[in-house]
Amino acid sequence: MESPAFAGLNEEQRQAVAAVRGPVCILAGAGSGKTTTITRRIAHQVGSGVFEPGQVLAVTFTDKAAKEMGSRLGSLGVSGVRVRTFHAEALAQYRFLTGSDAQILDSKAQLLAPLAQRLPPPHKFVPVRDIATEIEWARNRRIGPERYPSAIEGRLPPIPVEYMAGLYGSYERRKAERGLMDFEDLLERCLQLLEGAGAAAATVRRRYRAFSVDEYQDVNQLQQSLLEAWVGDRDDLCVVGDDYQSIFGFTGATPRYLVEFPRRYPHCRVVKLEANYRSTPEVLAVANRLAARFGPQPRQLRAAGQAPDAPPPMLLSFATGDDELSWIVAELRRLHAEGIGWEEMAVLYRI
Numbered sequence: 001m002e003s004p005a006f007a008g009l010n011e012e013q014r015q016a017v018a019a020v021r022g023p024v025c026i027l028a029g030a031g032s033g034k035t036t037t038i039t040r041r042i043a044h045q046v047g048s049g050v051f052e053p054g055q056v057l058a059v060t061f062t063d064k065a066a067k068e069m070g071s072r073l074g075s076l077g078v079s080g081v082r083v084r085t086f087h088a089e090a091l092a093q094y095r096f097l098t099g100s101d102a103q104i105l106d107s108k109a110q111l112l113a114p115l116a117q118r119l120p121p122p123h124k125f126v127p128v129r130d131i132a133t134e135i136e137w138a139r140n141r142r143i144g145p146e147r148y149p150s151a152i153e154g155r156l157p158p159i160p161v162e163y164m165a166g167l168y169g170s171y172e173r174r175k176a177e178r179g180l181m182d183f184e185d186l187l188e189r190c191l192q193l194l195e196g197a198g199a200a201a202a203t204v205r206r207r208y209r210a211f212s213v214d215e216y217q218d219v220n221q222l223q224q225s226l227l228e229a230w231v232g233d234r235d236d237l238c239v240v241g242d243d244y245q246s247i248f249g250f251t252g253a254t255p256r257y258l259v260e261f262p263r264r265y266p267h268c269r270v271v272k273l274e275a276n277y278r279s280t281p282e283v284l285a286v287a288n289r290l291a292a293r294f295g296p297q298p299r300q301l302r303a304a305g306q307a308p309d310a311p312p313p314m315l316l317s318f319a320t321g322d323d324e325l326s327w328i329v330a331e332l333r334r335l336h337a338e339g340i341g342w343e344e345m346a347v348l349y350r351i
Helices: 011-018 034-047 063-075 086-098 109-116 128-140 161-177 183-196 198-207 221-231 281-291 321-337
Strands: 024-028 056-060 082-085 210-213 237-241 269-273
Touching: 011 034, 011 269, 024 034, 034 056, 034 063, 034 210, 034 237, 056 063, 056 086, 063 082, 082 086, 086 183, 086 198, 086 221, 109 128, 109 161, 128 161, 128 183, 128 221, 183 198, 183 221, 198 221, 210 221
Parallel strands: 024 237, 024 269, 056 082, 056 210, 210 237
Antiparallel strands: none
C-alpha cells in the first residue's frame, strides 16, 4: 500500500518525496506546494524507516514557518522531528554544548542608539535600523569591524565608511563588555564550537543524520557555514527554494548557494516544481514573460487544475500620486457597483 505521504501529490512532488536519501535540490516556483512537498518528504523519510524522527533536522527562517511545518508533520502522524529556525537551533546547541545562558539582545538599537548619537551631524540623524542592517550584512558575511573598510566591495554604507567601521567596533565592544549576544552571535558562536572542537561536532552529527532547509535562496554565508558544519562529510541534505524569490540580499543573503548546489553535490537529485496552485493562468502568463529576463534557464510556471478565467493584469502609469489615487477609488467603486463586496478587494503597495 502506498504511503499516505504521497496522497494528492502531482508527479513532480512525488519525485521529490520519493528521494529520501542523498542530496536533493527542489526548485520550487511560487505557489507550487513547496511546504507540502518538503513536509511530505520528511514524513516519508521517517515513515519508510530510513531515519528515526530524532535524526532529522528541518530548518526554516521564521518561527511561524517552523510551527506550520511541525503542524503538518503532526497531521501526517510524524512527531519527534526537530523543526527550528537557524537561530533557535543554534541557540539550543550552544546552550547544550556550553551550559551558558547568555542574554540575547532583542534589538541592536538598544546598544546602537546611544553610540549613534555621538556621530557628527548629519550622520547622527541616520535611522539606527539602517546602521543595524549594515552590521548584520557584515556579520552574516563573517566580516569583522577591522576588516570592514576593505571588504565592503563598493557597497555604499548608510554613513561614511570610517564612521561605520568605528561604530561597528564600538557596538561589538559594548556588547562584549555587557556579556550580551545578538542573533549573529548565536550562529557564529555555535559555528566556532563545531569548527574548533571535535567532540562538539561529533555530538551534533551523532544526533542529526538528515537535514532539510526551507527557503534556501535566502541563506547567507554565516548560515551556510553553520549548515556545512552540521552536515559534515555526509550528504543527506535536501534544500528547497526559488532563486527568483530571493529577497534578503540587503542582509548578506544570496541565492548562489541554491543555484550552485548541484555543483557542490554533482550526484544530487534536482526536482523542479512548476505547477502553480495559487494564481490564475492570466497572472502566470505575465509572470512567465517576466521570468524570461531573469537568466539563461528560465522556469515556466503552469496553472494546476482548473483555475477560473480572470481578467489579465493591467499596467497603468499616472502623472501624479493624486491621479493614481483617484483611479484606484473610481475602480473600487466600479467593481462594487458590479456586485463585488468591499471585503473581496485589496490594494497592495510597497514601501
